[in-house]
Amino acid sequence: MSVFSSTIMDFWMTPFTHGEVLLQTGSLTVIANATLPEERRLMVLELSDGRVMAVMTPAMADKLGFYQLDALTTTALRQTLQDAGVVLHGADEIFYFSAQDKETLMQEATEGDIRPLNIEDEAVFAEFQASATEQDLDDAYVELDHWEVCGAFIGDSLVCAASMYPWDSYPGDDARIADLGVLTLPPFRGKGYARRVVRAICRRASERGYEPQYRCQFDNLASASLAKAAGLTWFGKWEVISPDSAA
Structure with missing residues:
Protein backbone atom coordinates (compact mmCIF):
# COMPACT_ATOMS: atom_id res chain seq x y z
CA MET A 1 0.00 0.00 0.00
CA ILE A 94 9.47 15.09 -6.58
CA PHE A 95 8.47 15.19 -2.90
CA TYR A 96 5.10 14.91 -1.14
CA PHE A 97 3.83 14.49 2.39
CA SER A 98 2.98 10.94 3.31
CA ALA A 99 -0.54 10.48 4.66
CA GLN A 100 0.81 10.13 8.19
CA ASP A 101 3.05 13.19 7.97
CA LYS A 102 0.16 15.20 6.52
CA GLU A 103 -1.83 14.51 9.67
CA THR A 104 1.01 15.87 11.79
CA LEU A 105 1.31 18.94 9.56
CA MET A 106 -2.38 19.79 9.87
CA GLN A 107 -2.20 19.79 13.67
CA GLU A 108 0.45 22.52 13.75
CA ALA A 109 -0.19 26.23 14.24
CA THR A 110 1.53 28.87 12.12
CA GLU A 111 4.20 30.71 14.08
CA GLY A 112 3.93 34.43 14.66
CA ASP A 113 6.77 35.52 12.39
CA ILE A 114 5.20 33.72 9.41
CA ARG A 115 2.09 34.96 7.63
CA PRO A 116 0.34 34.96 4.23
CA LEU A 117 1.31 37.69 1.76
CA ASN A 118 -0.97 39.61 -0.61
CA ILE A 119 -0.95 42.65 -2.87
CA GLU A 120 -0.66 44.94 0.14
CA ASP A 121 2.83 43.49 0.67
CA GLU A 122 4.02 44.64 -2.75
CA ALA A 123 6.63 47.06 -1.38
CA VAL A 124 8.13 44.62 1.12
CA PHE A 125 8.14 41.85 -1.48
CA ALA A 126 9.89 44.11 -3.99
CA GLU A 127 12.55 44.84 -1.39
CA PHE A 128 12.91 41.11 -0.78
CA GLN A 129 13.38 40.44 -4.50
CA ALA A 130 15.92 43.25 -4.79
CA SER A 131 18.02 41.55 -2.11
CA ALA A 132 18.15 38.24 -4.03
CA THR A 133 20.26 37.28 -7.04
CA GLU A 134 18.69 36.84 -10.47
CA GLN A 135 19.73 33.19 -10.41
CA ASP A 136 18.02 32.59 -7.07
CA LEU A 137 14.86 34.32 -8.30
CA ASP A 138 14.80 32.21 -11.47
CA ASP A 139 15.45 28.96 -9.62
CA ALA A 140 12.86 29.55 -6.88
CA TYR A 141 10.06 31.06 -9.00
CA VAL A 142 8.39 32.74 -6.01
CA GLU A 143 5.85 35.36 -7.10
CA LEU A 144 3.51 37.61 -5.12
CA ASP A 145 0.60 37.02 -7.51
CA HIS A 146 0.68 33.24 -7.16
CA TRP A 147 -2.25 31.26 -5.75
CA GLU A 148 -0.75 31.05 -2.23
CA VAL A 149 2.14 33.09 -0.82
CA CYS A 150 3.67 32.96 2.66
CA GLY A 151 6.69 34.63 4.19
CA ALA A 152 8.85 34.79 7.30
CA PHE A 153 9.70 38.18 8.79
CA ILE A 154 12.32 39.62 11.06
CA GLY A 155 10.71 42.82 12.21
CA ASP A 156 9.34 44.45 9.07
CA SER A 157 11.77 42.70 6.74
CA LEU A 158 10.82 39.66 4.65
CA VAL A 159 13.66 37.13 4.83
CA CYS A 160 12.05 34.00 3.32
CA ALA A 161 9.09 33.53 1.00
CA ALA A 162 7.30 30.63 -0.66
CA SER A 163 4.55 30.61 -3.26
CA MET A 164 2.32 27.95 -4.80
CA TYR A 165 0.11 27.50 -7.81
CA PRO A 166 -2.16 24.64 -8.99
CA TRP A 167 -0.11 22.31 -11.19
CA ASP A 168 -1.96 20.78 -14.13
CA SER A 169 0.75 18.88 -15.96
CA TYR A 170 -1.32 16.69 -18.26
CA PRO A 171 -4.18 17.40 -20.72
CA GLY A 172 -7.54 17.05 -19.05
CA ASP A 173 -5.94 16.60 -15.65
CA ASP A 174 -8.04 17.86 -12.76
CA ALA A 175 -5.94 16.53 -9.89
CA ARG A 176 -5.60 19.01 -7.05
CA ILE A 177 -1.81 19.31 -6.89
CA ALA A 178 -0.13 22.56 -5.80
CA ASP A 179 3.51 23.13 -6.81
CA LEU A 180 5.69 25.31 -4.59
CA GLY A 181 8.85 27.38 -4.77
CA VAL A 182 10.78 28.81 -1.84
CA LEU A 183 13.55 31.37 -1.47
CA THR A 184 15.52 32.49 1.59
CA LEU A 185 17.86 35.46 1.42
CA PRO A 186 21.49 34.28 1.82
CA PRO A 187 22.21 35.83 5.26
CA PHE A 188 19.27 33.95 6.75
CA ARG A 189 19.82 30.48 5.33
CA GLY A 190 20.41 27.52 7.61
CA LYS A 191 18.31 29.06 10.40
CA GLY A 192 15.09 27.13 9.84
CA TYR A 193 13.07 29.86 8.13
CA ALA A 194 12.55 27.93 4.89
CA ARG A 195 11.51 24.75 6.67
CA ARG A 196 8.85 26.60 8.67
CA VAL A 197 7.60 28.63 5.70
CA VAL A 198 7.31 25.49 3.56
CA ARG A 199 5.28 23.76 6.24
CA ALA A 200 3.05 26.81 6.69
CA ILE A 201 2.24 27.20 3.01
CA CYS A 202 1.74 23.45 2.57
CA ARG A 203 -0.73 23.50 5.43
CA ARG A 204 -2.67 26.33 3.76
CA ALA A 205 -2.76 24.42 0.46
CA SER A 206 -3.95 21.29 2.23
CA GLU A 207 -6.72 23.27 3.91
CA ARG A 208 -7.88 24.25 0.42
CA GLY A 209 -8.01 20.60 -0.62
CA TYR A 210 -4.72 20.42 -2.55
CA GLU A 211 -1.74 18.08 -2.25
CA PRO A 212 1.45 20.13 -1.76
CA GLN A 213 4.20 19.23 -4.23
CA TYR A 214 7.89 20.08 -3.86
CA ARG A 215 10.11 19.84 -6.95
CA CYS A 216 13.81 20.49 -7.40
CA GLN A 217 16.52 19.59 -9.86
CA PHE A 218 18.21 16.27 -9.11
CA ASP A 219 21.58 17.94 -8.47
CA ASN A 220 20.20 20.60 -6.09
CA LEU A 221 21.21 18.86 -2.89
CA ALA A 222 20.40 21.84 -0.66
CA SER A 223 16.84 22.01 -1.96
CA ALA A 224 16.34 18.26 -1.60
CA SER A 225 17.62 18.49 1.97
CA LEU A 226 15.13 21.26 2.68
CA ALA A 227 12.25 19.13 1.40
CA LYS A 228 13.20 16.32 3.76
CA ALA A 229 13.74 18.72 6.67
CA ALA A 230 10.25 20.12 6.06
CA GLY A 231 8.82 16.62 6.47
CA LEU A 232 8.23 15.71 2.83
CA THR A 233 9.03 12.25 1.47
CA TRP A 234 10.80 11.52 -1.81
CA PHE A 235 8.27 10.25 -4.33
CA GLY A 236 10.44 9.82 -7.40
CA LYS A 237 12.48 11.29 -10.22
CA TRP A 238 10.67 12.60 -13.29
CA GLU A 239 12.29 13.20 -16.67
CA VAL A 240 10.69 14.68 -19.79
CA ILE A 241 12.03 14.85 -23.34
CA SER A 242 13.89 18.11 -23.88
CA PRO A 243 12.71 20.71 -26.42
CA ASP A 244 16.26 20.44 -27.79
CA SER A 245 15.99 16.70 -28.42
CA ALA A 246 16.80 15.59 -31.96
CA ALA A 247 14.25 12.75 -31.78
Missing part, protein backbone atom coordinates in the same frame (compact mmCIF):
# COMPACT_ATOMS: atom_id res chain seq x y z
CA SER A 2 1.37 3.42 -0.94
CA VAL A 3 2.26 5.90 1.80
CA PHE A 4 0.97 8.64 -0.52
CA SER A 5 -2.63 9.69 -1.07
CA SER A 6 -4.77 8.38 -3.91
CA THR A 7 -4.79 11.90 -5.40
CA ILE A 8 -1.01 11.78 -5.81
CA MET A 9 -0.91 8.21 -7.11
CA ASP A 10 -3.74 8.77 -9.58
CA PHE A 11 -2.11 11.95 -10.84
CA TRP A 12 1.11 10.16 -11.76
CA MET A 13 -0.21 6.76 -12.73
CA THR A 14 -2.75 8.10 -15.24
CA PRO A 15 -0.26 9.04 -17.99
CA PHE A 16 2.17 6.26 -17.07
CA THR A 17 -0.31 3.37 -17.13
CA HIS A 18 -2.93 4.29 -19.75
CA GLY A 19 -2.17 2.84 -23.15
CA GLU A 20 -0.51 -0.22 -24.65
CA VAL A 21 2.05 -2.10 -22.58
CA LEU A 22 5.09 -2.55 -24.82
CA LEU A 23 7.43 -4.07 -22.26
CA GLN A 24 7.20 -5.23 -18.67
CA THR A 25 10.42 -6.79 -17.47
CA GLY A 26 11.51 -6.78 -13.85
CA SER A 27 10.99 -3.31 -12.40
CA LEU A 28 10.71 -1.64 -15.83
CA THR A 29 7.45 -0.93 -17.66
CA VAL A 30 7.21 0.80 -21.05
CA ILE A 31 3.85 2.16 -22.23
CA ALA A 32 2.67 3.65 -25.53
CA ASN A 33 0.11 6.36 -24.74
CA ALA A 34 -1.55 8.11 -27.67
CA THR A 35 -2.94 10.92 -25.49
CA LEU A 36 0.42 12.46 -24.59
CA PRO A 37 0.97 16.02 -25.82
CA GLU A 38 3.91 16.69 -28.13
CA GLU A 39 5.98 18.37 -25.42
CA ARG A 40 5.49 15.26 -23.22
CA ARG A 41 5.88 12.68 -25.98
CA LEU A 42 8.40 10.76 -23.89
CA MET A 43 8.74 10.67 -20.10
CA VAL A 44 10.54 8.50 -17.57
CA LEU A 45 9.52 8.14 -13.93
CA GLU A 46 11.65 6.39 -11.31
CA LEU A 47 9.57 5.73 -8.20
CA SER A 48 10.71 5.45 -4.61
CA ASP A 49 9.56 1.81 -4.53
CA GLY A 50 12.11 0.91 -7.23
CA ARG A 51 9.79 0.83 -10.23
CA VAL A 52 10.86 2.56 -13.44
CA MET A 53 8.14 3.60 -15.88
CA ALA A 54 8.63 4.99 -19.37
CA VAL A 55 5.76 6.34 -21.45
CA MET A 56 5.84 7.63 -25.02
CA THR A 57 3.56 8.29 -27.95
CA PRO A 58 3.04 5.40 -30.39
CA ALA A 59 4.93 7.39 -33.02
CA MET A 60 7.92 7.73 -30.72
CA ALA A 61 7.75 4.06 -29.75
CA ASP A 62 7.75 3.07 -33.41
CA LYS A 63 10.62 5.41 -34.22
CA LEU A 64 12.71 3.98 -31.38
CA GLY A 65 11.87 0.37 -32.25
CA PHE A 66 10.11 -0.46 -29.00
CA TYR A 67 7.41 -2.49 -30.74
CA GLN A 68 10.11 -4.98 -31.76
CA LEU A 69 11.67 -5.43 -28.31
CA ASP A 70 10.74 -8.21 -25.91
CA ALA A 71 13.22 -7.51 -23.09
CA LEU A 72 14.99 -4.43 -21.77
CA THR A 73 16.76 -3.21 -18.65
CA THR A 74 16.66 0.33 -17.34
CA THR A 75 20.28 0.78 -18.36
CA ALA A 76 19.52 -0.50 -21.86
CA LEU A 77 16.49 1.80 -22.06
CA ARG A 78 18.62 4.84 -21.39
CA GLN A 79 21.26 3.65 -23.85
CA THR A 80 18.58 3.15 -26.52
CA LEU A 81 17.31 6.70 -25.98
CA GLN A 82 20.84 8.10 -26.10
CA ASP A 83 21.70 6.22 -29.29
CA ALA A 84 18.54 7.58 -30.94
CA GLY A 85 19.44 11.16 -30.08
CA VAL A 86 16.78 11.53 -27.39
CA VAL A 87 17.73 14.18 -24.84
CA LEU A 88 15.89 14.26 -21.53
CA HIS A 89 15.46 17.51 -19.65
CA GLY A 90 17.26 17.68 -16.32
CA ALA A 91 15.43 15.41 -13.90
CA ASP A 92 13.03 16.77 -11.29
CA GLU A 93 13.07 15.22 -7.84
Whole structure:
Protein backbone atom coordinates (compact mmCIF):
# COMPACT_ATOMS: atom_id res chain seq x y z
CA MET A 1 0.00 0.00 0.00
CA SER A 2 1.37 3.42 -0.94
CA VAL A 3 2.26 5.90 1.80
CA PHE A 4 0.97 8.64 -0.52
CA SER A 5 -2.63 9.69 -1.07
CA SER A 6 -4.77 8.38 -3.91
CA THR A 7 -4.79 11.90 -5.40
CA ILE A 8 -1.01 11.78 -5.81
CA MET A 9 -0.91 8.21 -7.11
CA ASP A 10 -3.74 8.77 -9.58
CA PHE A 11 -2.11 11.95 -10.84
CA TRP A 12 1.11 10.16 -11.76
CA MET A 13 -0.21 6.76 -12.73
CA THR A 14 -2.75 8.10 -15.24
CA PRO A 15 -0.26 9.04 -17.99
CA PHE A 16 2.17 6.26 -17.07
CA THR A 17 -0.31 3.37 -17.13
CA HIS A 18 -2.93 4.29 -19.75
CA GLY A 19 -2.17 2.84 -23.15
CA GLU A 20 -0.51 -0.22 -24.65
CA VAL A 21 2.05 -2.10 -22.58
CA LEU A 22 5.09 -2.55 -24.82
CA LEU A 23 7.43 -4.07 -22.26
CA GLN A 24 7.20 -5.23 -18.67
CA THR A 25 10.42 -6.79 -17.47
CA GLY A 26 11.51 -6.78 -13.85
CA SER A 27 10.99 -3.31 -12.40
CA LEU A 28 10.71 -1.64 -15.83
CA THR A 29 7.45 -0.93 -17.66
CA VAL A 30 7.21 0.80 -21.05
CA ILE A 31 3.85 2.16 -22.23
CA ALA A 32 2.67 3.65 -25.53
CA ASN A 33 0.11 6.36 -24.74
CA ALA A 34 -1.55 8.11 -27.67
CA THR A 35 -2.94 10.92 -25.49
CA LEU A 36 0.42 12.46 -24.59
CA PRO A 37 0.97 16.02 -25.82
CA GLU A 38 3.91 16.69 -28.13
CA GLU A 39 5.98 18.37 -25.42
CA ARG A 40 5.49 15.26 -23.22
CA ARG A 41 5.88 12.68 -25.98
CA LEU A 42 8.40 10.76 -23.89
CA MET A 43 8.74 10.67 -20.10
CA VAL A 44 10.54 8.50 -17.57
CA LEU A 45 9.52 8.14 -13.93
CA GLU A 46 11.65 6.39 -11.31
CA LEU A 47 9.57 5.73 -8.20
CA SER A 48 10.71 5.45 -4.61
CA ASP A 49 9.56 1.81 -4.53
CA GLY A 50 12.11 0.91 -7.23
CA ARG A 51 9.79 0.83 -10.23
CA VAL A 52 10.86 2.56 -13.44
CA MET A 53 8.14 3.60 -15.88
CA ALA A 54 8.63 4.99 -19.37
CA VAL A 55 5.76 6.34 -21.45
CA MET A 56 5.84 7.63 -25.02
CA THR A 57 3.56 8.29 -27.95
CA PRO A 58 3.04 5.40 -30.39
CA ALA A 59 4.93 7.39 -33.02
CA MET A 60 7.92 7.73 -30.72
CA ALA A 61 7.75 4.06 -29.75
CA ASP A 62 7.75 3.07 -33.41
CA LYS A 63 10.62 5.41 -34.22
CA LEU A 64 12.71 3.98 -31.38
CA GLY A 65 11.87 0.37 -32.25
CA PHE A 66 10.11 -0.46 -29.00
CA TYR A 67 7.41 -2.49 -30.74
CA GLN A 68 10.11 -4.98 -31.76
CA LEU A 69 11.67 -5.43 -28.31
CA ASP A 70 10.74 -8.21 -25.91
CA ALA A 71 13.22 -7.51 -23.09
CA LEU A 72 14.99 -4.43 -21.77
CA THR A 73 16.76 -3.21 -18.65
CA THR A 74 16.66 0.33 -17.34
CA THR A 75 20.28 0.78 -18.36
CA ALA A 76 19.52 -0.50 -21.86
CA LEU A 77 16.49 1.80 -22.06
CA ARG A 78 18.62 4.84 -21.39
CA GLN A 79 21.26 3.65 -23.85
CA THR A 80 18.58 3.15 -26.52
CA LEU A 81 17.31 6.70 -25.98
CA GLN A 82 20.84 8.10 -26.10
CA ASP A 83 21.70 6.22 -29.29
CA ALA A 84 18.54 7.58 -30.94
CA GLY A 85 19.44 11.16 -30.08
CA VAL A 86 16.78 11.53 -27.39
CA VAL A 87 17.73 14.18 -24.84
CA LEU A 88 15.89 14.26 -21.53
CA HIS A 89 15.46 17.51 -19.65
CA GLY A 90 17.26 17.68 -16.32
CA ALA A 91 15.43 15.41 -13.90
CA ASP A 92 13.03 16.77 -11.29
CA GLU A 93 13.07 15.22 -7.84
CA ILE A 94 9.47 15.09 -6.58
CA PHE A 95 8.47 15.19 -2.90
CA TYR A 96 5.10 14.91 -1.14
CA PHE A 97 3.83 14.49 2.39
CA SER A 98 2.98 10.94 3.31
CA ALA A 99 -0.54 10.48 4.66
CA GLN A 100 0.81 10.13 8.19
CA ASP A 101 3.05 13.19 7.97
CA LYS A 102 0.16 15.20 6.52
CA GLU A 103 -1.83 14.51 9.67
CA THR A 104 1.01 15.87 11.79
CA LEU A 105 1.31 18.94 9.56
CA MET A 106 -2.38 19.79 9.87
CA GLN A 107 -2.20 19.79 13.67
CA GLU A 108 0.45 22.52 13.75
CA ALA A 109 -0.19 26.23 14.24
CA THR A 110 1.53 28.87 12.12
CA GLU A 111 4.20 30.71 14.08
CA GLY A 112 3.93 34.43 14.66
CA ASP A 113 6.77 35.52 12.39
CA ILE A 114 5.20 33.72 9.41
CA ARG A 115 2.09 34.96 7.63
CA PRO A 116 0.34 34.96 4.23
CA LEU A 117 1.31 37.69 1.76
CA ASN A 118 -0.97 39.61 -0.61
CA ILE A 119 -0.95 42.65 -2.87
CA GLU A 120 -0.66 44.94 0.14
CA ASP A 121 2.83 43.49 0.67
CA GLU A 122 4.02 44.64 -2.75
CA ALA A 123 6.63 47.06 -1.38
CA VAL A 124 8.13 44.62 1.12
CA PHE A 125 8.14 41.85 -1.48
CA ALA A 126 9.89 44.11 -3.99
CA GLU A 127 12.55 44.84 -1.39
CA PHE A 128 12.91 41.11 -0.78
CA GLN A 129 13.38 40.44 -4.50
CA ALA A 130 15.92 43.25 -4.79
CA SER A 131 18.02 41.55 -2.11
CA ALA A 132 18.15 38.24 -4.03
CA THR A 133 20.26 37.28 -7.04
CA GLU A 134 18.69 36.84 -10.47
CA GLN A 135 19.73 33.19 -10.41
CA ASP A 136 18.02 32.59 -7.07
CA LEU A 137 14.86 34.32 -8.30
CA ASP A 138 14.80 32.21 -11.47
CA ASP A 139 15.45 28.96 -9.62
CA ALA A 140 12.86 29.55 -6.88
CA TYR A 141 10.06 31.06 -9.00
CA VAL A 142 8.39 32.74 -6.01
CA GLU A 143 5.85 35.36 -7.10
CA LEU A 144 3.51 37.61 -5.12
CA ASP A 145 0.60 37.02 -7.51
CA HIS A 146 0.68 33.24 -7.16
CA TRP A 147 -2.25 31.26 -5.75
CA GLU A 148 -0.75 31.05 -2.23
CA VAL A 149 2.14 33.09 -0.82
CA CYS A 150 3.67 32.96 2.66
CA GLY A 151 6.69 34.63 4.19
CA ALA A 152 8.85 34.79 7.30
CA PHE A 153 9.70 38.18 8.79
CA ILE A 154 12.32 39.62 11.06
CA GLY A 155 10.71 42.82 12.21
CA ASP A 156 9.34 44.45 9.07
CA SER A 157 11.77 42.70 6.74
CA LEU A 158 10.82 39.66 4.65
CA VAL A 159 13.66 37.13 4.83
CA CYS A 160 12.05 34.00 3.32
CA ALA A 161 9.09 33.53 1.00
CA ALA A 162 7.30 30.63 -0.66
CA SER A 163 4.55 30.61 -3.26
CA MET A 164 2.32 27.95 -4.80
CA TYR A 165 0.11 27.50 -7.81
CA PRO A 166 -2.16 24.64 -8.99
CA TRP A 167 -0.11 22.31 -11.19
CA ASP A 168 -1.96 20.78 -14.13
CA SER A 169 0.75 18.88 -15.96
CA TYR A 170 -1.32 16.69 -18.26
CA PRO A 171 -4.18 17.40 -20.72
CA GLY A 172 -7.54 17.05 -19.05
CA ASP A 173 -5.94 16.60 -15.65
CA ASP A 174 -8.04 17.86 -12.76
CA ALA A 175 -5.94 16.53 -9.89
CA ARG A 176 -5.60 19.01 -7.05
CA ILE A 177 -1.81 19.31 -6.89
CA ALA A 178 -0.13 22.56 -5.80
CA ASP A 179 3.51 23.13 -6.81
CA LEU A 180 5.69 25.31 -4.59
CA GLY A 181 8.85 27.38 -4.77
CA VAL A 182 10.78 28.81 -1.84
CA LEU A 183 13.55 31.37 -1.47
CA THR A 184 15.52 32.49 1.59
CA LEU A 185 17.86 35.46 1.42
CA PRO A 186 21.49 34.28 1.82
CA PRO A 187 22.21 35.83 5.26
CA PHE A 188 19.27 33.95 6.75
CA ARG A 189 19.82 30.48 5.33
CA GLY A 190 20.41 27.52 7.61
CA LYS A 191 18.31 29.06 10.40
CA GLY A 192 15.09 27.13 9.84
CA TYR A 193 13.07 29.86 8.13
CA ALA A 194 12.55 27.93 4.89
CA ARG A 195 11.51 24.75 6.67
CA ARG A 196 8.85 26.60 8.67
CA VAL A 197 7.60 28.63 5.70
CA VAL A 198 7.31 25.49 3.56
CA ARG A 199 5.28 23.76 6.24
CA ALA A 200 3.05 26.81 6.69
CA ILE A 201 2.24 27.20 3.01
CA CYS A 202 1.74 23.45 2.57
CA ARG A 203 -0.73 23.50 5.43
CA ARG A 204 -2.67 26.33 3.76
CA ALA A 205 -2.76 24.42 0.46
CA SER A 206 -3.95 21.29 2.23
CA GLU A 207 -6.72 23.27 3.91
CA ARG A 208 -7.88 24.25 0.42
CA GLY A 209 -8.01 20.60 -0.62
CA TYR A 210 -4.72 20.42 -2.55
CA GLU A 211 -1.74 18.08 -2.25
CA PRO A 212 1.45 20.13 -1.76
CA GLN A 213 4.20 19.23 -4.23
CA TYR A 214 7.89 20.08 -3.86
CA ARG A 215 10.11 19.84 -6.95
CA CYS A 216 13.81 20.49 -7.40
CA GLN A 217 16.52 19.59 -9.86
CA PHE A 218 18.21 16.27 -9.11
CA ASP A 219 21.58 17.94 -8.47
CA ASN A 220 20.20 20.60 -6.09
CA LEU A 221 21.21 18.86 -2.89
CA ALA A 222 20.40 21.84 -0.66
CA SER A 223 16.84 22.01 -1.96
CA ALA A 224 16.34 18.26 -1.60
CA SER A 225 17.62 18.49 1.97
CA LEU A 226 15.13 21.26 2.68
CA ALA A 227 12.25 19.13 1.40
CA LYS A 228 13.20 16.32 3.76
CA ALA A 229 13.74 18.72 6.67
CA ALA A 230 10.25 20.12 6.06
CA GLY A 231 8.82 16.62 6.47
CA LEU A 232 8.23 15.71 2.83
CA THR A 233 9.03 12.25 1.47
CA TRP A 234 10.80 11.52 -1.81
CA PHE A 235 8.27 10.25 -4.33
CA GLY A 236 10.44 9.82 -7.40
CA LYS A 237 12.48 11.29 -10.22
CA TRP A 238 10.67 12.60 -13.29
CA GLU A 239 12.29 13.20 -16.67
CA VAL A 240 10.69 14.68 -19.79
CA ILE A 241 12.03 14.85 -23.34
CA SER A 242 13.89 18.11 -23.88
CA PRO A 243 12.71 20.71 -26.42
CA ASP A 244 16.26 20.44 -27.79
CA SER A 245 15.99 16.70 -28.42
CA ALA A 246 16.80 15.59 -31.96
CA ALA A 247 14.25 12.75 -31.78
